[in-house]
Amino acid sequence: MTKSYNKRLWILDLLMLPAGLIAFFPFYLIIVNTFKTMQDAAKSPMALPSKWIFSNYVQVFEETSILLSFWNSLTITVCSVLLIVLIGAMAAYPVVFNTNRFTRFAMLYLLAGFMIPFQATLIPLFQLMSGLQLIDKIYGLIILYMSGSVFVFFLMMGYMKSIPRELPEAAVIDGCSIGGIFWRIIFPLLKPITITSIIFQTMWIWNDFLAPMLFLNSTSKSTLVLQIYKAKGEFTVDWPMFMTLTIVTLVPIFIFFIIMQKHIVKGIAAGAVKG
Amino acid sequence: MTKFARQLQFQMFLLPILVIYSVFTIYPLIKSFFLSFTNFDGYTEAYDFIGLKNYARIFSDDAITSAISYTLFFTFGKAILVTLLAIPLAMILDQKFLTRNIHRAIFFFPSIPSGLLLAYIWGFILAPIGSGVLNTVLRELFNIGPQPWLSDPLLAKLSTIVVATWAITGWHAVLYLAFLQSIPKDYYEAASIDGASRFQQIRYITIPLLAPAMTVSVMLLLTGGLKVFEIPFALTKGGPGYETYSITQVIVLRGISETQYGLASAMSIVFFLIVLAIAIFQVTVMQRREQGLQ
Numbered sequence: 001m002t003k004s005y006n007k008r009l010w011i012l013d014l015l016m017l018p019a020g021l022i023a024f025f026p027f028y029l030i031i032v033n034t035f036k037t038m039q040d041a042a043k044s045p046m047a048l049p050s051k052w053i054f055s056n057y058v059q060v061f062e063e064t065s066i067l068l069s070f071w072n073s074l075t076i077t078v079c080s081v082l083l084i085v086l087i088g089a090m091a092a093y094p095v096v097f098n099t100n101r102f103t104r105f106a107m108l109y110l111l112a113g114f115m116i117p118f119q120a121t122l123i124p125l126f127q128l129m130s131g132l133q134l135i136d137k138i139y140g141l142i143i144l145y146m147s148g149s150v151f152v153f154f155l156m157m158g159y160m161k162s163i164p165r166e167l168p169e170a171a172v173i174d175g176c177s178i179g180g181i182f183w184r185i186i187f188p189l190l191k192p193i194t195i196t197s198i199i200f201q202t203m204w205i206w207n208d209f210l211a212p213m214l215f216l217n218s219t220s221k222s223t224l225v226l227q228i229y230k231a232k233g234e235f236t237v238d239w240p241m242f243m244t245l246t247i248v249t250l251v252p253i254f255i256f257f258i259i260m261q262k263h264i265v266k267g268i269a270a271g272a273v274k275g
Numbered sequence: 276m277t278k279f280a281r282q283l284q285f286q287m288f289l290l291p292i293l294v295i296y297s298v299f300t301i302y303p304l305i306k307s308f309f310l311s312f313t314n315f316d317g318y319t320e321a322y323d324f325i326g327l328k329n330y331a332r333i334f335s336d337d338a339i340t341s342a343i344s345y346t347l348f349f350t351f352g353k354a355i356l357v358t359l360l361a362i363p364l365a366m367i368l369d370q371k372f373l374t375r376n377i378h379r380a381i382f383f384f385p386s387i388p389s390g391l392l393l394a395y396i397w398g399f400i401l402a403p404i405g406s407g408v409l410n411t412v413l414r415e416l417f418n419i420g421p422q423p424w425l426s427d428p429l430l431a432k433l434s435t436i437v438v439a440t441w442a443i444t445g446w447h448a449v450l451y452l453a454f455l456q457s458i459p460k461d462y463y464e465a466a467s468i469d470g471a472s473r474f475q476q477i478r479y480i481t482i483p484l485l486a487p488a489m490t491v492s493v494m495l496l497l498t499g500g501l502k503v504f505e506i507p508f509a510l511t512k513g514g515p516g517y518e519t520y521s522i523t524q525v526i527v528l529r530g531i532s533e534t535q536y537g538l539a540s541a542m543s544i545v546f547f548l549i550v551l552a553i554a555i556f557q558v559t560v561m562q563r564r565e566q567g568l569q
Contacts, residue, residue: 009370009371009372009373010372010373012367012370012372013372013373013374015367016367016372016374016378017374019378020374020377020378020381020382023381023382023385023441023445024381025400026393026396026397026400026441027384027396029396029399029400029408030396030399045399045408045411046408046411046412087291087292087295088292090288090289090291090292091288091289091291091292091293093285093288094285094286094288094289095289097285098282098285100282102286103286103289106289106293109293109296109301110292110293110296112301113296113300113301115547115550115551115554116300116301116304116547117498117501117502117546117547117550118502119502119522119523119526119543119546120304120307120543120544120546120547120550121299121300121303121304121307121543122303122307122526122527122530122531122539122543123303123306123307123310123526123530123531123536123539123540123543124302124303124304124306124307124310124540125299125303126530126531127306127536128298128299128302128303143295143299144299146295146299147295147296147299147300149291149292149295149296150292150296150300153292177284178281178284178285179284182288203387206389207388207389207390207391208389209389209390209391209504209505210504210505210523210527214527214531225389225391225392228389228391228392228395229391229509232395232509239399242395243396243399246392246395246396249392250388250392253387253388254384254387256387257384257387261380261383264387265383265449265453268446268449268450268453269449269450269452269453
């Protein structure tokens with residue numbers, strides 16, 4: 001019994017090997033080509049380098065403003081995500097703990113936001129952003145991203161409903177103000193859902209291409225994704241350079257993945273089971 | 276403290292989200308709707324109401340009709356392919372084989388980086404010329420001549436679906452995996468005592484109990500698919516011709532690049548209605564299916 005069981009699982013390892021290799025192949029391809037010269041990469045893109053070179057990595061930092069782009073991406077992502085989570089959590093507070101006609105209306109009003117794709121609002125948004133002089137401004141993009149708080153609001157609302165109502169009521173008796181209850185009691189309790197929200201919003205904003213493409217023009221304000229887009233035009237023939245840039249931009253997201261993998265998987269599972 | 280002041284203190288917490296959401300989502304949506312009935316071109320202040328003319332023009336504009344049909348083809352193609360691959364993948368990754376964790380990581384990782392970046396990597400693999408990686412493999416292993424992966428209309432469409440599927444299947448497998456792990460093991464034990472084969476167990480226990488996961492997964496695939504932009508943009512730039520233009524790309528082209536605000540706004544509204552219709556349809560159908568299966 002045990003023997004056949006093991007044998008079957010050993011077959012799974014064998015069976016999954018080619019699938020895993022195919023899934024991983026694109027990453028192998030870019031990694032290996034970063035250590036080649038242009039000629040070497042063009043001649044045999046899949047082989048290991050005939051001679052290992054590391055100058056591409058030096059060149060990427062010298063010729064592109066990748067560190068600046070990294071800084072821009074970081075600023076935009078961190079500021080937007082913090083504001084989104086804060087605004088979303090704040091909004092859930094009166095809806096859950098002070099339900100009345102107004103909060104019910106506000107909830108329905110925000111619910112509509114789920115169904116409105118960003119693309120459907122694009123043209124007036126573009127006019128609005130130029131009207132408010134928010135185009136080509138890092139903070140302009142941050143303000144725009146804050147509309148992502150609607151999604152977080154619903155996550156927070158769902159979670160907040162599980163907090164016992166006696167908790168804020170007891171705090172009122174102890175003389176805690178309405179604001180104090182939120183900041184000192186409710187918000188700290190939201191930690192698990194806050195982590196989930198931060199992860200998903202970070203992945204969205206860090207990777208977003210459409211909004212930076214439309215609303216950031218100057219090179220000095222490029223995000224990493226925008227930098228990749230511009231480099232594609234710049235290094236059309238220099239594959240090794242482009243791939244090196246790609247690898248360098250993948251490093252932070254890979255570190256994020258390694259640290260957060262458990263939380264990401266938990267977030268997907270929680271979202272799915274609830275939904 | 277008066278009741279009013281108390282209420283005000285509470286409602287202040289809703290103020291930021293209501294302001295941001297009204298200004299950056301609701302107002303633009305209403306304005307899209309308004310502009311879709313005008314011939315506003317973005318430059319001249321004066322514009323006229325032209326009724327439904329923009330909506331009629333949508334159907335005679337090659338780029339737009341092509342974008343709608345491509346986006347729907349991509350959305351359903353990807354949703355079907357991902358679902359067919361993610362469920363068996365989740366079942367395999369649920370087994371305790373030696374390299375399970377490494378496989379989970381390999382399949383899941385592509386869902387983390389930006390789609391633009393991933394599509395560019397695939398651009399090197401699918402490069403239509405003989406030096407493209409895939410064409411090199413085909414030539415050396417099977418002696419097949421170079422295939423126009425990204426320049427033939429049908430192949431280009433299929434290529435974008437394959438790349439998108441590669442990128443997101445692991446993510447959906449993780450979603451199914453969460454549900455698989457919540458199925459009590461007793462069910463399978465009881466079934467096998469009753470003489471049910473492994474296949475029957477999958478058919479009558481696993482699949483029905485995965486129905487709620489499927490509702491969520493397919494909904495995410497459909498709404499995400501309709502908003503597709505980066506992958507075809509990076510792989511084919513929308514070409515050949517307008518064959519792989521996504522709806523998003525055509526809105527940017529007609530609206531922002533060519534400043535045909537009226538036409539692009541009409542397109543935005545149609546897009547909004549497509550998203551709405553598919554979401555409502557999908558949720559009602561899938562929920563009925565869930566009830567039927569359980």
